[in-house]
Amino acid sequence: MSDHLAATRASYDAAAENYTEFVSGKLEGLPMMRAVLGAFAELVDGPVAEVGCGPGNITSHLASLGVEIRGIDLAPRMVEIARAAYPGLRFDVGSMTSLKLADGELGGLVAWYSIHHLPPGELPGVLAGFHRVLSSGGRLLIGTHAGDEERRLLTEAYGVPVRYESFIQPPERIVESIRSAGFTITAQLLEPGIRPGRSYLSVFAQKD
Ligand SMILES: C[S@@+](CC[C@H](N)C(=O)[O-])C[C@H]1O[C@@H](n2cnc3c(N)ncnc32)[C@H](O)[C@@H]1O
Helix, strand or coil: CCHHHHHHHHHHHHHHHHHHHHHCCHHHHCHHHHHHHHHHHHHCCCCEEEECCCCCHHHHHHHHCCCCEEEEECCHHHHHHHHHHCCCCCEEECCCCCCCCCCCCEEEEEEECCHHHCCHHHHHHHHHHHHHHEEEEEEEEEEEEEECCEEEEEEEECCEEEEEEEEECCHHHHHHHHHHCCEEEEEEEEEECCCCCEEEEEEEEEEC
């Protein structure tokens, strides 16, 4: 495992409890995000994986909408919390950089606020992996921070010391990377982000 991935994993392990508290109930106040997730739930067909699922809050929300879904996260502590909170759902430790899934196994894949931890040079390879594991007609949903290009090392997050990087890219570049990986972009939504120069980007894409 690269130093970068190991640092991200250790950081989210350390922050897991506080992060879980931070996101608890958050979706209730986010109607646009609920709409995006709801549209994905209606569109998708077949088994879905959420990669970078954290404590499983989004995975369980999609499951409550009738999606057959499992979660995968880099941080073992996150996976433990998700398993304890949602014993009816499957959660595994794993990295989106090397998905242990068969070609064409999934009808859908969600990466919700997790790809901003990838150095931009790794994004094309990860998107190619998403394309590989989706069946023909399979749906991809990406939700992520976007905006003015920025690379930042965080040393504190969710009230605990951490050491991980966050890489913000302009929305057009993220969308172009998804298209370049072989996907057709079917919809995209930009909302004002956490500060000026930032957006929340949701992208729906489909494998031909
Ligand atoms: C901001 S949290 C998002 C969690 C959840 N999707 C949500 O929206 O609340 C980012 C998550 O991505 C995970 N993550 C970061 N890099 C990853 C990778 N390469 N593979 C899988 N998960 C990763 C982290 O461990 C963390 O749980």
